[in-house]
Amino acid sequence: MITTVLTVDDSRAMRDMLRHSLLAAGFRVLQAEDGLHGLEVLETERPDVIVTDINMPRMDGFGFIEAVRRDETRRSMPVLVLTTEVDIEKKNRARAAGATGWIVKPFDPIKLVEAIRRVAA
Amino acid sequence: MDPMAAIRETFFQECEEQLAELEAGLILMESGTAEAETVNAVFRAVHSIKGGAGIFALDALVRFAHVFETALDQVRSGTLAAGPAVLNLLLRAADVLADLVRAARENGTVDEARTAALVVEFIQISNLGHEPPPAPKPKATPKVPVWNIAFTPTPALYAKANETALLLRELRRLGPVQVALDVTGLPELSELDPEGAYLTWNITLEADCPEQAVRNVFEFVEDDCVLEISAAAAEPVLKPGDVITGDNGFSFEFFPPSMPEDEEVVAAEPEHHEAPQIAAQKSNPVEAMAAKAESAAAVSATIRVDLDRVDRLIDLVGELVINEAMLSQRVLEAGIARASGVAMALEELEHLTREIQDSVMAIRAQPVRSVFQRMPRLVREVAAQTGKQVRLLTEGEGTEVDKTVIERIADPLTHMIRNAIDHGLESPEKRHAAGKPAEGVVRLTALHRSGRIVLEVADDGAGINRERVKQKAVENGLVAPDATLTDDEIDNLIFLPGFSTASTVSDISGRGVGMDVVRQSVAALGGRISIASRPGHGSTFTLSLPLTLAVLDGMVVSAHGHTLIIPLGAIVETLKPKAADVFPLDGEINVIRLRGGYVPMVDVAASLGYCEEFVEPDQSVALLVEGEGGVRAVLLVDAIHGQRQVVIKSLEANYRAVPGIAAATVMGDGRVALILDVDAVVKTARNESTRGEPGRSELSLAEAR
Numbered sequence: 001m002i003t004t005v006l007t008v009d010d011s012r013a014m015r016d017m018l019r020h021s022l023l024a025a026g027f028r029v030l031q032a033e034d035g036l037h038g039l040e041v042l043e044t045e046r047p048d049v050i051v052t053d054i055n056m057p058r059m060d061g062f063g064f065i066e067a068v069r070r071d072e073t074r075r076s077m078p079v080l081v082l083t084t085e086v087d088i089e090k091k092n093r094a095r096a097a098g099a100t101g102w103i104v105k106p107f108d109p110i111k112l113v114e115a116i117r118r119v120a121a
Numbered sequence: 122m123d124p125m126a127a128i129r130e131t132f133f134q135e136c137e138e139q140l141a142e143l144e145a146g147l148i149l150m151e152s153g154t155a156e157a158e159t160v161n162a163v164f165r166a167v168h169s170i171k172g173g174a175g176i177f178a179l180d181a182l183v184r185f186a187h188v189f190e191t192a193l194d195q196v197r198s199g200t201l202a203a204g205p206a207v208l209n210l211l212l213r214a215a216d217v218l219a220d221l222v223r224a225a226r227e228n229g230t231v232d233e234a235r236t237a238a239l240v241v242e243f244i245q246i247s248n249l250g251h252e253p254p255p256a257p258k259p260k261a262t263p264k265v266p267v268w269n270i271a272f273t274p275t276p277a278l279y280a281k282a283n284e285t286a287l288l289l290r291e292l293r294r295l296g297p298v299q300v301a302l303d304v305t306g307l308p309e310l311s312e313l314d315p316e317g318a319y320l321t322w323n324i325t326l327e328a329d330c331p332e333q334a335v336r337n338v339f340e341f342v343e344d345d346c347v348l349e350i351s352a353a354a355a356e357p358v359l360k361p362g363d364v365i366t367g368d369n370g371f372s373f374e375f376f377p378p379s380m381p382e383d384e385e386v387v388a389a390e391p392e393h394h395e396a397p398q399i400a401a402q403k404s405n406p407v408e409a410m411a412a413k414a415e416s417a418a419a420v421s422a423t424i425r426v427d428l429d430r431v432d433r434l435i436d437l438v439g440e441l442v443i444n445e446a447m448l449s450q451r452v453l454e455a456g457i458a459r460a461s462g463v464a465m466a467l468e469e470l471e472h473l474t475r476e477i478q479d480s481v482m483a484i485r486a487q488p489v490r491s492v493f494q495r496m497p498r499l500v501r502e503v504a505a506q507t508g509k510q511v512r513l514l515t516e517g518e519g520t521e522v523d524k525t526v527i528e529r530i531a532d533p534l535t536h537m538i539r540n541a542i543d544h545g546l547e548s549p550e551k552r553h554a555a556g557k558p559a560e561g562v563v564r565l566t567a568l569h570r571s572g573r574i575v576l577e578v579a580d581d582g583a584g585i586n587r588e589r590v591k592q593k594a595v596e597n598g599l600v601a602p603d604a605t606l607t608d609d610e611i612d613n614l615i616f617l618p619g620f621s622t623a624s625t626v627s628d629i630s631g632r633g634v635g636m637d638v639v640r641q642s643v644a645a646l647g648g649r650i651s652i653a654s655r656p657g658h659g660s661t662f663t664l665s666l667p668l669t670l671a672v673l674d675g676m677v678v679s680a681h682g683h684t685l686i687i688p689l690g691a692i693v694e695t696l697k698p699k700a701a702d703v704f705p706l707d708g709e710i711n712v713i714r715l716r717g718g719y720v721p722m723v724d725v726a727a728s729l730g731y732c733e734e735f736v737e738p739d740q741s742v743a744l745l746v747e748g749e750g751g752v753r754a755v756l757l758v759d760a761i762h763g764q765r766q767v768v769i770k771s772l773e774a775n776y777r778a779v780p781g782i783a784a785a786t787v788m789g790d791g792r793v794a795l796i797l798d799v800d801a802v803v804k805t806a807r808n809e810s811t812r813g814e815p816g817r818s819e820l821s822l823a824e825a826r
Contacts, residue, residue: 010165012425013132013173020124055168057161084172106175 003120004028006047008038008064009082010056014105018051018082021109027116035059039067042074048120051103051112054083054090062097069098078119082107132173136222139166141494143215148497151208160203164193170218179225182218185236188243189214195247207246214239216498268335270324271349276317278345285322291338296328428524431485435671438474438481439768445474446789475766482523482669489567489574490518492531496538496565503542510549510560511542517567522574523669529646530576530666533639537578537662538563540636545580545660555657557581573648573690574668579661585654587611612652612660616640644800647673647688647783673786675767675796676744678758681726684794686767686786687756691799693745695761698722698738710806711738713755720745722755723806725797729781748803756802769796781805 005027007018015031022029030045032038034056050068054061061081068074078100085091091102100119103112146163149155171186192211195201203211217236224231270292274285292298303321307313326335332350339348449467457463493515504511522530546552546561553559566577587608594600594614606614618637643650648666667673667690675686702714703722712719722743726732741757748754767786772779772795783798 011132011135011169011173013128013135014169014176016124016128016131017176020128053172055165057165084168084175105172106178 002026002028003049003116004030004045004047005116006030006032006038006041006045006050008032008035008050008052008056008061010034010053014053018112021107021112022116024109025113025116027113035061035064035067038064042068042071047077049116050077050079051082051116052079054081054085054094062093065094065097065099080115080119082112129177132177133222133226135173136170136226139170140215140219140222141491142166143218144212144498145490145494147208147212147215150203151205151212160193160197164190164197167193167218170222174225177225181231181236182221182225185214185218185221185240188240189218192243192247201247210239210242210246212498212501214243216501219498266327266329266352268324268326268328268332269349269351270326270335271321271347272324272339273321273347274318274342275345275347276314278342279316279318288338288342289322289324292324292326292335295330295334295338296326298327299325426484428485431481435481435485438478439671439770442474442478442766442768443787443789443791445471447791450789478672478766482671483521485524486521486668487524487527488519488521489527489530489576492527492534493518493565493567495531496534499535499538500542500563503539507543508548509542509546511546512560512562513538514562514564515566516564520567520569520574521668522666523671525671526574526646526666526669529642530664533643533650533664534565534576534578536636536639537664538565541578541580541582541660541662545582547583551583555583569668570665573665576664576666577661578664579659581659584656584658584660585612585615585652587656590614608654612654615652616650647690671769672766673769673784673796674764675786676764677762677788677794678725678742678744679760679762680729680758681731682759683726683729683731684762684788684792685725685758686794686796687744687746688783688796688799689764691746691748693747693753696743696745696755698741698743698755698757700737700739703738713738713743715745715755720753720755721806722757723802724757725802726759728802728805746799746803748800752803754803754806756797756799767794767796 003026005022007015007022007029008031009015009018010033015033019029019031030041030047032041035052036059038050038052039059052061052064056064059067061083065079065081068077068079079098080101080103081091081094081099082103082105083090084105086104094102101115103115143163143166146155146159146166149159150163167186167190171183171190174182174186189211192201192207192214196203196207196211201207217231217239220231221236223229272285272288278285289298289300301323303323304319306319306321308319313319328335332352335350336343336348339346449471452463452467496515497513500511500513503509541563542561546563547555547557549559552561562581564577564579566575566579568575568577591600591606591611591614594611594617595602599614599617600606615636616639640650643664643666646666648664650662650664652660652662654660673686674689676689676692678685678687696715698713703711704714704719705711706721711722713722722738738757741759742761744756744758744761746754746756767788769784770786772782772785775785779795781798781801782795783801784796785793786796788794
C-alpha cells in the first residue's frame with residue numbers, strides 16, 4: 001500500500017522540494033497551495049498523512065487543521081506542521097487545533113520521511 | 122536541468138514575486154491605506170523568503186529575513202507602531218533583502234555594512250517598540266496538576282467482563298492522558314495462562330481535579346486491580362513526545378497525543394523539551410503574536426503556466442490565422458459566391474480566429490504594475506544619491522501589455538526616471554528659491570492610446586535649459602552654429618548620441634545622459650520616445666510602444682511586383698503625388714513639396730534593390746511615414762491593397778537580418794511578405810538627401826546616428 005502524503009504550502013519552491021523528497025521516498029504526493037485548496041483536495045482524496053505550512057494566504061495552517069479535524073472521519077488523520085515558526089505559542093496553538101506533530105524548517109528530507117513514516121502507521 | 126537547480130530557480134522566481142508584493146504592501150502602509158491583510162501579506166512575503174532560503178542554506182538571507190520578519194510580526198501584532206520612521210526602515214530593509222536575494226542568486230556580494238547597520242536599527246526599534254522585554258512568556262496556561270496512575274488489573278477484573286479501554290476512555294474525560302503499557306510481566310507463551318492478567322498500564326493524567334475524582338473512575342474495579350495514584354506536578358506533565366533532531370536545525374516534535382476536542386492548550390511545556398528549537402533560532406522577541414486567522418481575501422482563481430507553453434500557443438494561433446487567410450483566399454479564387462454557405466461559414470471562422478488570437482494574446486498580457494513596483498525603490502536611491510526630495514506618483518499600473526514588452530520597458534523607464542530626478546528636478550534650495558515646494562514630484566503614467574501603450578515620465582522641475590542644450594550641441598558639432606531650431610527640435614537634441622556625457626551633464630540643468638541609448642532600445646521595440654518641456658515647469662517624456670511584439674497592424678502594398686507590409690503605426694497619411702510637387706535634389710533623391718515643407722521621397726522598390734529604375738511619382742501611390750523622433754519621409758509604392766493584421770515572423774531567426782526589413786510574415790496566399798523597417802528606410806533617405814549639404818541643419822538634426 002503506497003503512502004499518500006498531502007503537502008500544503010504556498011511556496012512553489014517548498015512544494016517542489018517536498019515533492020522531490022517524498023517521491024524519492026516512494027510516497028504518492030498530493031499538493032495544495034493553501035488551506036482552502038487543501039480542503040478541496042480532501043474532498044476527493046484521503047491521504048495517509050498531511051504536511052502543512054502555517055503562514056499561508058486565504059486559510060492558514062491553524063484554520064486548515066481545525067477544518068480537517070472538524071470532519072469526524074478525519075479525526076485520526078495525522079497532520080504534521082512544517083514551518084519556520086519557532087514560537088511556542090504557535091506550536092501550542094497548532095497542537096490545540098489538532099496537529100500531530102511540529103517540524104521546523106529547514107527540513108532534513110531523510111528525517112522528514114522518517115517522521116512521516118512514524119505517524120502514517 | 123537537475124531537479125534541485127530547477128527548484129532553486131523556482132525559489133528565486135518566487136522571491137521576485139514576494140519582493141514585489143513586499144514593496145507594494147509597504148508602500149500601501151506608508152500611504153496609510155493598508156488593511157490588516159496587507160500587513161499579513163507583507164509578513165508572509167518575508168516569511169516565505171526566509172523559509173525557502175533555509176532549504177538552500179542561504180544563511181545570510183535567512184538571518185536578515187529573520188530579523189526583518191520579527192519586526193514585521195511586531196507590527197502585525199500591534200506591539201510596534203508603523204510610524205514613518207519604522208516604515209522607512211522597513212522599506213530600506215526590503216531593498217537590502219532584494220540585494221541579498223540577488224546576491225544569493227548570482228553568487229554575488231552585498232554591502233555587508235549596510236545590512237549590519239539595518240540589523241542594529243531593527244534591534245533598537247524593536248526594543249523601543251514594546252517595553253517589557255518579552256521575558257519567556259509565562260506559561261499562559263495555568264499549572265495543571267498531573268496524576269501518575271499505575272493500573273494493574275487482576276484476572277478477576279477480566280472475569281467480570283470489564284474492559285480496560287473503557288476505563289481509559291473514562292479517564293480521558295478528566296483531562297488529557299498518556300498511556301504506556303508495561304508488558305514486562307508477560308510470561309513466555311508456553312507459560313501464559315489465558316485467563317491470567319499480566320499487564321500494567323502507566324497513565325499520566327493531566328487534570329485539575331481531586332484524587333477522589335480519579336479514583337471514582339476505577340470505582341467498580343477497585344477491588345479487582347492494583348491501583349497506585351500519585352500527584353506529579355513537578356514532573357514533566359506529559360512524557361515528551363519523540364523529538365528528532367538533525368543537522369541544520371532540523372527538529373521534529375511528535376506531539377503527545379491529545380484530544381482534538383480539547384479546546385485548551387494542554388500543558389505547560391517542559392523547558393528542556395523546547396531546547397532544540399530555541400537553540401535553532403537566534404532570538405524571537407515576539408511571543409505574544411495572536412496570529413488571527415487571516416481573513417480569506419477575495420480570491421481569483423489562477424494557474425501558473427510556463428511561458429513556453431503560452432508562446433507555443435501563440436505561435437500556433439499565428440499559424441491558424443495564416444491558414445485561415447489562405448483558405449479564404451482559395452475560396453475567393455474558386456469563385457464561390459460571397460452569399461454561399463461556404464463563404465458565410467468561412468467568415469464565421471475568420472471572426473472566431475481573430476477572437477482566439479485576441480484571447481491568446483491576452484493570456485500573455487500583464488499589467489505594467491510589476492515594472493512600476495520597482496520604481497519607488499529606484500526613486501529612493503536616486504533621491505538619496507542626489508540629495509533631492511522626491512515623491513513618485515504612479516497612475517495606470519493596471520494597464521496591460523504583452524509580457525515580452527514588459528520585460529523590455531524596465532530599462533528605458535529606469536533611465537527616464539533616473540534622468541527626471543537627476544537632471545529634471547532641482548535641489549530643495551533651488552526649488553525653494555523658485556517658490557516651489559521642496560519636494561519634487563515625478564509622475565509615472567501608463568495608458569493605452571490607439572493600440573499602443575504610452576508611458577509618461579513627468580517631472581515638475583526646471584525644464585530643459587534650451588540655451589545650454591543648443592550651445593552644447595553646437596560645441597559637439599551636432600548642429601551648425603547659425604542653425605535656427607524650434608524649441609521642440611532643441612529639446613529633442615538630447616536624444617542624439619554624443620550629445621552629452623556624464624561629466625558635462627552635471628553643469629546643465631537639462632538632461633541628456635544616456636537618452637540616446639534609451640531611444641535606441643525603445644526603437645528596437647518598435648516604439649517612439651519624445652519630450653515636451655516647459656521652462657520652469659518641468660519636462661515630460663513620452664514613450665509609446667506597440668502592445669505586442671507578436672502581431673502587427675500593417676498596410677499591404679506592392680512594389681515592383683513584391684508584396685510588402687508597412688506598419689500602420691508609422692503611416693501618417695497616403696497621397697497621390699503630383700509631378701509638379703517633386704523636386705530633384707543633387708543626390709539621387711527627390712524631395713516632395715508637402716504643405717509648404719519639403720520631405721525626402723523614397724522609392725521603396727529601388728531602395729530594396731528590386732529594380733534600378735525609379736517609378737514615376739505620379740504613376741505611384743505615396744505614403745507619408747514618420748519614423749522615430751518624428752522624422753518623416755514619403756514612400757513610393759505601386760499600389761495599396763489594404764490593411765491587415767499580420768503575424769510577425771523573425772527574419773533573423775529564420776534567415777538573416779536584411780537592411781531595410783524589420784521582419785516577415787506569411788500572407789493568405791501562403792507567400793512570404795516582408796515587413797518594412799520604416800525607421801531604417803527613412804534614415805537612409807535622410808542621410809542621402811543631406812549629403813553635401815552641411816548648411817541644412819534641420820535635416821542633419823534628424824540624423825539619428
